[in-house]
Amino acid sequence: MRVILLVDMDAFFASVEQQANPALRGKPVGVIGSGKRTVITTASYEARSCGVKTGMNLYEARQVCPELIVVVGDNDKYTHTCRQLKEIYKRFTPLVEVYSVDEAFLDITGSYHLFGSPIEVGKRIKYLIKQSFGINATVGIGPNKLVAKLAADISKPDGLRWIKKEEIPDILEDLPVEQLWGIGRKTAERLRSLGIKTCGQLGRASSGMLRSRFGVLGEHLKAMAQGVDHSPVLPESEDFGDTKSIGHSMTLPRDIYTRTEIDRYLMLLAEMVASRARRYGYEGRVITVIIRYRSFETFSLRKRLSIPTDDTHLIFRTARDIVRSVRLREPVRLIGVSISGLTQGNNQIPLFEEQKRRKRLLNTLDEINTRFGSNTLLWAAALKSDREPGVISPAWRPDGVRRTL
Template sequence: MEYRTILHIDMNAFFASVEQSAKPELRGKPIAVVGSGHRTVITTSSYEARARGVKTGMAIWEGKRLCPELEIVVGDNKKYQHTSTEINKIFQDFTPEVEAFSIDESWLDVTYSLKMFGSAETIAYQIKARIRHLFDITCSIGIAPNKLLAKLASDMQKPDGLTIIKPEDVAGVMERLPIQDLCGIGKKMQRHLNLMSIYTCGELGRCDEARLTRKFGIIGRRLKQMGQGIDDSPVIPFGEEDEVKSVGHSSTLERDIDDPVEIRRFLLQLSEMVGSRARRYNVAGKTISLYVRYADFFSSWGKQTTIKRHTNQSDEIYRTAVGILETVDLEQPVRLLGISLSNLQHEVEQLPLFEDDRKKLEATKAMDSVNQKYGNMVVTLGSLLPGKEKRGSHVIPPSWRPDGIKKVDVK
């Protein structure tokens, strides 16, 4: 049987490490990276802070209570985006098959690069050396026959680790491994499996497939394979992803809001971000979705509507989102807003028939050109007043990619 050779590269405490590299006075100190808003939590912490119990998602006061000398650093998303993009360029020197899983994680399929570089271990050490030399930060690397196991391996030694799982060792590794250590097994799935007396991957891999399918439907078979360390999913290089199905953006607000005027202001900002990305990649959609999460964090709703024609115009997306909002009585102040455009048509650009529409298209193109050069929201619709106090908390979403339609520009 022919095995693939996959690397999973996980940057260690990425945001915190980038900050410590950029500011030598922070090196060796416990630091926490936070957002710029009034309502913010710890995005990530350095290993020095983690040793004191400071974790992602904690409130700043909680981190300070555990570690009084904790240094608070406001995150710089553009810096992290740039560093991640440059690191992914390093990976492409070793193989064209590079898939960004998030801003600080990537898979590499080096199966056909081994003859050139000698071994996967050699490739891993060269990557580590180049990242340390160029950026003065570290990464942990897992080497395995598939993506699932490579990610598992990269988590085994942190920071700055290198772990290899050979094909002949898979069964032994999986036997006693807790199911929650697998990528894709979240807390909810873990609880369901525990109720079935399944606690380890070995137990999951031996579980009757029919029993898993009755409980979880079509993913039952996939769960059993995961328990056995089986994963046939390919590494999908940049630009070769499946055709995108939707374009969306969401924002956690700096404070809970219930003023309809303020809510509409945020919806206009989100509509501009969604419309801009759709226009950049020449797609348009007929279905606009609005998502709202309330102040209690647990309550939320989402609704969508389909319009008569495909659009990527921000004002049309905005008007439709407002129309959805007007059908709902808000139960409490709003914490998060999200808008997405789906039911997409690709390669849509054509010259409008009417002069007013042509003028609008040219104005939109000019606005997009300025924003792409100088940053989002430099030029926007007149009704969206500028000022940081009117903006949401810009964070790097899980959908971030270094290039292509899935790339989300960050502040």
């Protein structure tokens, strides 16, 4: 039986700003994006109590709350805090998945007894966050990520809630489906048109009917409504102690299943990984590919090379061979590539003309991308992807990859 804990910062951006500037404390604060300067990205709880909501434009927000203090968001500040938060979490377990800039999952199955109980872990984390940053967090605990998320959602702000397995059916029975993490508004609407409003109803709905309406997702929806979720807490590959690695993963804009499409993403990821390795002077001997299916089932496969490399093409070809060695059972929603078994500083002088040319090519490519922004120059295999290269999120993802169907 797993014990999963979700830490979710309350009104994170606004709280960080209030902490940085005492004049903002206790006041209604609206943080607006530095890019889209007119939309509220986070409202402090003081602002929420007068009706300010995320997504409102400034005009609307000032209508409901004339005394609103508007602050332009500072992503560096939030990212910095997020990294420090992660250090707190890692005192309790190495299995920390930074899910978004203000949410992290911790798998404390194997470690909570060291601190007493899951609730004790939650209390300590809340205390440490308050002590270090002066901000409130809500902690949800459950037998899986889905339930931990629900526990946090229903006990915000400054909450702490442990939903035990035996409580799940009661809690889910009358819960509107859209309150379940991962069920978006569209899916909820489609379910409503079938007469399904609550998780209780969805959990009892016939599998056959759900499958005919939602395809493979149907089963998944039913399981979710029953509080079932087997998805693992996925720590960043960088966190695995001494086996340092460099990795990137992407949640795809839509699920894909053809080899050609998968190859394009592998190429992009290989280039991201390889260029980062080259920038820091690393070469890796082990290539790992992570695949997450539409059902959230996740697995990784690796292959060891005879010599360490920082070469985009070799990493790509190895990753492609790895993927071709398996029969994909479902459409793919996330792909990741990493290299590990790293060695640094052995920037050997290339002996052969072919190696020299390749090294020069890679260096030139990196220089151009460093100077003009990443992905100015791309490998041809990575083109034609239906996603703009600029919006690919790195494995560490401060802006969050939401799990929404």
